[in-house]
């Protein structure tokens with residue numbers, strides 16, 4: 001069959017190459033041309049491309065299963081495996097340390113030239129319909145016929161917006177990222193770590209995360225509420241550096257004697273959560289059309305789930321096609337799978353983000369609602385019976401409902417008056433004073 005894919009991000013590239021290797025003719029269209037001849041890659045239109053990414057083990061597993069050369073290139077480019085040690089001493093794979101750019105370059109380089117895969121630069125204006133059935137794409141005004149249209153256009157793709165019903169779950173998370181990449185100087189050790197993936201600290205009204213990437217490169221990320229514009233000053237290099245000096249732990253990571261910035265401060269747009277099923281606005285599932293990846297499920301990135309949920313979806317779609325699903329209605333069963341396997345992750349983030357903003361606004365934990373998952377996990381610090389339930393959730397080996405059984409234990413902890421301790425450091429008001437004291441570039 002001929003498959004036309006909107007988008008050649010992680011989802012489109014992975015699916016495009018995997019389908020071409022199965023003998024299908026695939027055209028993946030992206031407005032981005034790939035890396036420049038001089039090696040740069042601005043990747044406009046994918047705002048998060050240069051922002052911090054963590055990679056869960058499912059990403060490496062998906063590459064090894066479908067595109068082992070991409071995995072090989074990723075490792076050759078410096079990506080480093082992470083290992084988790086459990087309470088009982090067993091170890092588990094914890095994913096890979098890598099920049100998103102390093103990952104996507106490796107994936108792209110491995111799939112370019114795949115026989116049967118045409119990676120085409122262009123803008124998808126829309127989907128060509130025959131009644132409600134998808135018959136192909138309109139690319140820069142020209143029709144491209146296909147037996148199956150895959151929408152892998154990501155969180156901000158617009159080409160199919162009118163073809164699909166409004167998201168079942170959606171909303172701005174109320175937070176935004178400001179981050180910057182650094183490199184450890186030769187011989188310098190990494191700073192403090194909260195877990196093998198990251199160093200994370202919760203302050204009064206904001207959050208800081210350091211994600212380690214490959215080869216001593218790391219990202220410093222300050223998560224701020226969008227409702228408080230004062231922290232927008234962080235976009236200025238001197239203000240960002242002043243914040244780094246003022247926040248204990250971060251001062252160690254970014255000490256100029258130990259690390260140097262390798263990018264300007266990167267300002268992200270407002271973060272969103274959304275879950276959008278396959279249904280058309282009239283509720284029917286459109287024949288010969290399927291949406292995959294961030295186009296279906298988008299979560300705020302604090303838990304680094306997006307590429308995992310995208311590639312899990314891509315693998316599920318491949319499995320269904322391998323099992324002989326008709327491209328005309330493959331989306332029906334896929335949609336049902338996404339409802340049970342993807343939607344709960346988005347709902348989990350909606351609940352966590354709303355509760356975090358509430359806490360940042362000075363409100364106490366709402367004990368009349370089911371606790372958000374991060375607070376269930378935090379209570380494990382004082383209620384050890386919660387701990388065994390955490391690894392499947394953290395590793396995404398079971399859905400967020402796997403915490404339901406221990407949520408009442410956590411609620412009892414909070415009813416008893418315990419609250420997660422805040423890390424030592426400036427409050428948001430104090431941080432604002434630090435930022436205001438930094439020189440503003442002309």
Ligand SMILES: Cc1cc2nc3c(=O)[nH]c(=O)nc-3n(C[C@H](O)[C@H](O)[C@H](O)COP(=O)(O)OP(=O)(O)OC[C@H]3O[C@@H](n4cnc5c(N)ncnc54)[C@H](O)[C@@H]3O)c2cc1C
Nearest residue numbers: 007009010011031048053054124154293294301304306307
């Ligand atoms: C700030 C931030 C941090 C993140 N951190 C993490 C993390 O730590 N770990 C993690 O796993 N995930 C993270 N994510 C999520 C992750 O980036 C996404 O899950 C991932 O990009 C989804 O891949 P995709 O291919 O579905 O979509 P995208 O990467 O968005 O790719 C979509 C592609 O479609 C193209 N396109 C769209 N419309 C058209 C059109 N009309 N014509 C032509 N081309 C089009 C775009 O140019 C783009 O190349 C983060 C996201 C954000 C916003």
